Amino acid sequence: MIDVDVHANIPQIEALFPYLDELWVDWITERAWRGPVMPNHHYPVASERAARLEWRPEGAGPATSVGLLQEHILDPWNVDNAIVNCYYGIEGLRHPDWAAALASAVNDWLIDQWLSKDDRLRATMVMPARDTAAMIKEIRRVGDHPGFVQAFFPTRSDNLWGQRQYHGVFRELAARDLVVGLHYGGTTEGAPSSTGYANYYVEQYGAEWQSFATQVTSLISEGVFTDIPALRVSVLEGGFLWFPVWGWRMNKEWKGLRREVPWLDRPPLHIMRDHFRFSTAPIDAGPPELMAKALQWIGNDDMLMFATDYPHRHDDDIAGFLSLLSAEARAKVMAENAREWYRL
Secondary structure, eight states, X not given: OEEEEEEOOOSOGGGGGGGSOHHHHHHXXXXXOOOOXXXXXXXXXXXXXXXXXXXXXXXXXXXXXXXXXXXXXXXXXXXXXXXXXXXXXXXGOOOHXXXXXHHHHHHHHXXXXXXXXXXXXXXXXXXXXXXXXXXXXXXXXXXXXXXXXXXXXXXXOSSOTTSGGGHHHHHHHHHTTXXXXXXXXXXXXXXXXXXXXXXSHHHHHHHTHHHHHHHHHHHHHTTHHHHOTTOOEEEESSXXXXXXXXXXXXXXXXXXXXXXXXXXXSOHHHHHHHHXXXXXXXXXXXXXHHHHHHHHHHOSSSSEEOOOOBTOOOXXXXXXXXXXXXXXXXXXXIIIHHHHHTTO
16 A cells, blocks of 8 residues: 655754754744644644544644654554655745745655654655755755655646746756655645635535646646656645546647647646646545446546545545445555656
8 A cells, every 4th residue: 555645744943953954944933934824724723624523633733743643543553655745834924034944844844854753755745946056956955865766846836837937946856856746735825726715614525626737737738748758746635536527628629729839739627647647635426326437437447546635524435435446446546656657
């Protein structure tokens, strides 16, 4: 079994002090700064969506140590590999030097406190997402570490990730055979839909797939994969049932408008099948008979990779989902697809 999305939460800002210059430690303590607030906007800390009750330890925050991950996921589920994602909200910071320093500190913390403590773990490097030069500098600093297999790109960003200012970042990742991890979250300064802000969490959670679809559309339409054919993208915590419908719509539009994007040498859905994979959490599953039809729409067994999204709660019926797959397809979803995608 390979779990492609487990989270590592920083217990408190002081945990990063050993990995920060004294300048930034003073900067934090003098201001009594407690850390980026963006993740709490997406996941209120006391909600079960942020952490299942059974995964909330006494005296510590959920998902704050390798020991908790071993106790809750790695050992009881007999996991071969798990990919650790630290969603810390650095993309919400506008101070460029502070964002770059904090991203480096988080990556060093991941190496020191997670990757070095369990050889089943791989990790996603954190990026100072508002500064492309700083992103490239961080990739060159830690991107060759064998524990990093991916870089973190929040789905809600100032600019669409497919735009040309990011192509140099993607070239650096592809040169190291690293995956782009397009993950739930990001700046809350932008609306999760294309038409405005939501008032309620139910609206935000229900509309978030639009951000994923928009980023996927941008990455394909801007010719990222023509420019960088080795690049691979994982869609994490974004659902997956929307992409066949997206693909049919994009293929239709491409037939009429492809003169505008002559670098696209085949239909968009074909490009997606070559360059994208999706985590299984959350599963937007309906009745089993309809879920079975939706799996037929996806079209093959290569697109999905198992994830718990530990410690978040989505009320996914993973057993019901797996019961709809053949034995061969279950093996692919539970491990083989991720092993090939991440070169594990």
